[in-house]
Amino acid sequence: MSMERDENYVVAIDMGTTKVATLVGRKAEDGKVEVVAASCCPATGIARGDIKNIEQIAYALQNSLDTITKEAGIKVCEAYIGLSGQYIKCQQHDGYVFVSDSEGEVREEDVARLSDSMRNIQVPAGEAIIHILPQSYLLDSDTDTNDNPVGMIGRKLEGIFNIITGDKKNLDLIGKCIKRVDVSVTQIILNSLAAAEAVLVDDEKELGVAVIDIGGGTCDICIYHDKKIRYLGVIPIGGEAINKDIKSCGVLERQVEKLKVKFGSAISDDVPSNKIITLPHGNNTPSKEIPQKILAKIIEARMLDIIERVDEILERTGYKGRLASGIVLTGGGALLKDVDKLFRRELNCDVRVAVPSLYVTSDTLDKVNSPVYSTALGLLLKGIDIGRPTRTIVMRKSRAVPYEGTDYVRGGQPRFEPPRPSGHGGYGPRNIVSEEDYDEIKKQVTENPGEPDGPVAPRKKSWIKSVFDGIKGAIDNEELEDNNI
Numbered sequence: 233m234s235m236e237r238d239e240n241y242v243v244a245i246d247m248g249t250t251k252v253a254t255l256v257g258r259k260a261e262d263g264k265v266e267v268v269a270a271s272c273c274p275a276t277g278i279a280r281g282d283i284k285n286i287e288q289i290a291y292a293l294q295n296s297l298d299t300i301t302k303e304a305g306i307k308v309c310e311a312y313i314g315l316s317g318q319y320i321k322c323q324q325h326d327g328y329v330f331v332s333d334s335e336g337e338v339r340e341e342d343v344a345r346l347s348d349s350m351r352n353i354q355v356p357a358g359e360a361i362i363h364i365l366p367q368s369y370l371l372d373s374d375t376d377t378n379d380n381p382v383g384m385i386g387r388k389l390e391g392i393f394n395i396i397t398g399d400k401k402n403l404d405l406i407g408k409c410i411k412r413v414d415v416s417v418t419q420i421i422l423n424s425l426a427a428a429e430a431v432l433v434d435d436e437k438e439l440g441v442a443v444i445d446i447g448g449g450t451c452d453i454c455i456y457h458d459k460k461i462r463y464l465g466v467i468p469i470g471g472e473a474i475n476k477d478i479k480s481c482g483v484l485e486r487q488v489e490k491l492k493v494k495f496g497s498a499i500s501d502d503v504p505s506n507k508i509i510t511l512p513h514g515n516n517t518p519s520k521e522i523p524q525k526i527l528a529k530i531i532e533a534r535m536l537d538i539i540e541r542v543d544e545i546l547e548r549t550g551y552k553g554r555l556a557s558g559i560v561l562t563g564g565g566a567l568l569k570d571v572d573k574l575f576r577r578e579l580n581c582d583v584r585v586a587v588p589s590l591y592v593t594s595d596t597l598d599k600v601n602s603p604v605y606s607t608a609l610g611l612l613l614k615g616i617d618i619g620r621p622t623r624t625i626v627m628r629k630s631r632a633v634p635y636e637g638t639d640y641v642r643g644g645q646p647r648f649e650p651p652r653p654s655g656h657g658g659y660g661p662r663n664i665v666s667e668e669d670y671d672e673i674k675k676q677v678t679e680n681p682g683e684p685d686g687p688v689a690p691r692k693k694s695w696i697k698s699v700f701d702g703i704k705g706a707i708d709n710e711e712l713e714d715n716n717i
Contacts, residue, residue, distance in 0.1 A: 240258050240621055241256050241257065241258050241268065241306065241621060241622060241624045242256070242257055242258065242259075242312065242612055242615040242616050242621055242622055243255070243256050243308050243310065243311040243312065243612075243615075243622040243624065244257075244311060244312045244313075244314070244608050244609070244611030244612040244615060245293070245296070245311045245312070245313050245314070245410075245415075245608070245611070246314040246423070246426075246607045246608040246611060247275070247278060247289060247292075247293070247313070247314065247406070247409070248275065248278065248316075248447050248448055248449070248607075249275075249278045249279065249280070249281070249447060249448030249449030249450070249470060249472055250274065250275060250276075250447075250448035250449075250471070250472065250564070251272050251273060251274055251275050251292075251448070251564075251604070252272070252273050252275045252289075252292040252293055252295075252296045253270075253271070253272045253296070253604065253605055253607070253608040254269075254270070254271045254272075254296040254297060254299075254300055254308070254311075254608070255267060255269070255270050255600065255605070255608045255609060255611075255612050256268045256269040256270075256300055256304060256306055256308070256624070257596075257612045257616075258616075259616050260593045263591065264591050264592060264593050265591055265592055265593070265609070265612055265613060265616060266592075266593045266595075266596050267592055267593075267596040267597075267599045267600055267609075267612075268304050268306070268596070269299075269300045269303045269304035269306060269599075270300075270303075270599040270600055270605065270608075271295075271296045271297075271299035271300050271303070272296070272604060272605070273292050273295040273296045273299065274292065275288070275289065275292035276288045276289075276292070277289040277292070278449065279449055280317065280318045280449040280450050280468045280470075281315075281316035281317030281318060281320075281402075281449055281450045281466060281468075282317050282318065282319075282399070282402055283402060283405040283406065283409060286405065286408060286409050286412065289409045290409055290412040290413055293409065293410070293412070293413045293415075294413050297413060297415070301627070305626060305627040306624050306625070306626055306627070307624060307625040307626075307627065308415055308622070308624055309414070309415060309416065309622070309623040309624055309625060310415060310416045310417075310418050310622040310623040310624075311410070311415055311416075311417070311418060311622055312418050312419055312420075312421060312611045312612070312614065312615040312622065313406060313410060313417050313418075313419075313420050313421070313611075314420075314421060314422075314423045314426055314607050314608070314611050315362065315398060315402075315403070315406065315420050315421065315422050315423060316422070316423040316424075316447065316449075316450050316452055316466055317398060317399060317402055317450070317466060318450065318466055318468035319359075319398060319399040319402070320362075320396065320397070320398050320422065320424075320464070320465060320466040321359070321396070321397045321398075321465075322394055322395070322396055322463055322464050322465055323394070323395050323397070324367070324392060324393070324394055324395070325350060325353050325392075325393055325395050326390065326391065326392045326393070327346060327349050327350055327353075327390070327391060327393070328346070328388055328389060328390040328391070329342060329345050329346045329349060329388075329389055330387060330388055330389070331386060331387055331388070331389055332345075335385075336385045336386055336387055337383065337384075337385055338371070338381045338382055338383060338384045338385070338386065338389055339382060340382055342382075342389055343369075343380070343381065343382060343389070343391075346389055346390075346391050347364055347366065347391070347393070350364045350393050350395060351364070353395065355395075355397050356397075358399065358400055358401065359397040359398065359399065359400060360397060360398060360399075360400040360403055361395060361396070361397055362396045362397060362398050362403075362420065362422055363394075363395075363396040363421075363422060363425065363464070364393050364394075364395060364396075365393060365394040365395075365396065365460070365461050365464075366391055366392075366393055366460070367391075367392040367393060367394055367460060367462070368391070368392050368460075369381040369389065369390065369391050369392075370389075370390040370391070370392075371384055371385075371386035371388070371389055371390075372386040372387055372388050373388065373390070378458050378459070378460060394461065394462070394463070394464070396422060396464050398422075403420065406420065416623070418615065418620060418622050419615075419618065419620075421610075421611055421614050422452075422464055423445060423447075423452045423607045423610075424443070424445060424452035424453055424454040424464045424465065424466070425454055425461065425464055425610070425614070426606075426607050426608075426609075426610030426611045426613075426614055427443055427445040427452060427454065427562055427563065427606045427607045427610050428443040428454040428456065428461075428610065429610040429613045429614055430562075430588035430590070430591070430605075430606045430607070430609040430610035430613060431443060431560055431562050431586035431587075431588055431590065431606055431610075432456065432560065432590075433590065434459070435557070436456065436557040436560070437456040437459050437460075438458060438459050439555075439556035439557045440455075440456065440457040440458075440551065440554055440555035440556050440557055441455075441456050441555055441556075441557035441558065441559070441560060442454070442455045442456075442542070442546065442551070442555055442558075442559045442560070443455075443456075443559075443560045443562065443586075444538075444542060444559060444560070444561050444562070444563075445562050445563040445606060445607060446470060446471065446538070446561060446562070446563040446564065446565025446566050446571075447470045447471065447563050447564060447565065447607075448470050448471050448472045448564065448565075449468075449470045449472050450466050450467060450468055450469070450470050451466070451467040451469060451470055451538055451541075451542075451563075451565070452464075452465075452466055452467075452563075452607075453465050453466070453467060453542065453545060455545075455546075455549060455551055455555070457551060457554065457555070462549065462551065463545065463549045463551070465545060467538060467541045467542070467545075469534065469537055469538050469541065470565060471492075471564060471565045473534050473537075474492060474530065474531055474534045474535075475488045475489065475492065477530045477533070477534060478491065478492060478527065478530055481522060481526070481530070482520055483511060483520065483522070484511070484513070487511055491509065491511070491522075491527065492527075492531065492568070493567065493568070495509050495524055495527060496527055496528065496531045496568055496569060497524075497527075497528040497531065497532075497568075497569045497570050498528070498531055498532055498535050498568050498569065498570045498571040498573070498574040499528065499532060499570045499573055499574055499577075500525055500528035500529040500531075500532045502528075502570065503524050503525045503528045504524075504525070505523065505525050507523070507524040507525070508521050508522070508523055508524065509521070509522045509523075509524055509527065531568065532574065535568075535571060535574055536574075536578070539574070539575060539578045539579065542559075542575075542579070543578075543579060546579075555581065557582065558581040558582030558583055558584070559575055559579065559581060559582070559583045559584075560583075560584055560585075560586050561575065561583065561584070561585045561586065561603075562585070562586045562587070562588070562603040562606040563603050563604070563606060563607070564603060564604045566585045566586075566603045567585075567602075567603060567604075571585070572584065572585050585603065586603065586606070587601055587602060587603055587605075587606070588600055588601075588603075588605055588606045588609040588610070589601060591609075591613055592609065
């Protein structure tokens with residue numbers, strides 16, 4: 233096997249309530265990104281952005297990373313990680329420094345020193361500073377500017393900053409989850425900031441716009457105005473709340489998501505009252521019938537809760553009615569039918585649904601052409617902009633030994649089996665062998681299946697894998713019937 237360390241790739245991991253999305257990319261021409269590999273795997277263990285079960289998250293992470301290795305032959309060693317959660321806060325602080333140049337010219341180091349001084353502010357116990365975002369600068373108390381003050385003349389440089397803080401315990405747990413799969417954290421970036429980077433153009437940032445990333449457990453919101461991030465926050469409601477309401481109507485959990493996506497609508501008035509959805513149940517249980525209008529009312533009610541929170545944020549921050557570019561919806565929840573029409577009706581502004589296609593090369597766009605990937609792609613763009621590639625190992629001319637119930641390589645690990653602790657406390661990668669070794673091993677097993685130590689018994693599935701496989705199989709095989717549509 234030939235392995236080469238590669239420093240040209242950037243890796244981004246978005247750990248959500250319902251999925252883990254991993255992207256590997258590199259800088260292309262015209263400021264775009266080439267997406268080399270992408271994976272999106274089901275996940276549990278996170279609720280409203282807060283980590284609840286490290287083992288479940290580690291399993292989903294390993295599945296996602298294994299997919300990247302299989303697709304592109306890349307082993308991820310380091311990554312940019314997204315952060316959400318109901319304890320994200322955005323507060324404004326100001327500070328000042330004296331210009332170091334004897335002639336009073338503001339330099340980059342003066343601006344950096346002022347920004348770094350914000351890390352000394354007192355934050356509540358249990359919180360940590362995630363981002364420091366400049367809002368405006370003041371020079372000698374009379375020259376106010378939203379632009380970079382470098383090159384201006386003065387003695388005292390003041391600044392106003394938005395300080396984004398998060399729960400320190402949750403940050404530590406993120407690091408612990410990532411370490412379980414033998415990956416290091418390059419930097420943690422807020423999901424709302426990342427999603428905005430993936431779907432906005434500069435004109436929208438200047439005119440004013442709010443990006444709402446509707447996820448499984450939360451909605452991340454980012455407000456831009458005059459090319460500056462004016463607010464970052466999290467609304468602790470997402471698509472999972474809708475799913476729970478649908479399930480309470482007697483719908484099996486494995487049917488909920490497909491029912492919502494296939495037949496759901498965010499505007500109940502547009503759904504005829506006479507349309508009925510028939511849900512088949514197994515084991516001779518009578519089928520369940522649900523009026524499609526009732527399903528739409530459930531979805532609409534929860535989406536109105538989210539819209540009400542968005543309206544409160546716009547009112548509180550002073551940007552209600554000031555966002556000329558309106559609202560941009562993205563994330564998995566934005567795929568619901570008529571969700572943009574509902575936002576437009578309730579907030580009386582322009583609304584569009586965005587996929588992260590603006591900054592992706594045309595030949596790799598099909599890998600991420602869905603709102604589900606907006607946050608992960610934004611993390612990728614931020615990583616490229618920061619200019620610090622992530623460590624990866626590229627495996628040349630190799631392939632994985634197929635798993636057929638017997639481990640041909642002692643110590644090997646079949647794909648999709650939960651990650652197993654390695655000797656150094658992390659989660660070891662799958663065994664990869666060269667073409668020559670693979671052919672030789674296969675030949676030996678075929679000719680001498682019991683030599684030298686006899687066949688190796690197949691590994692038993694872990695309980696987590698059994699649950700995931702059961703759910704996946706049920707969803708794949710389940711048919712939702714509609715007798716009237």
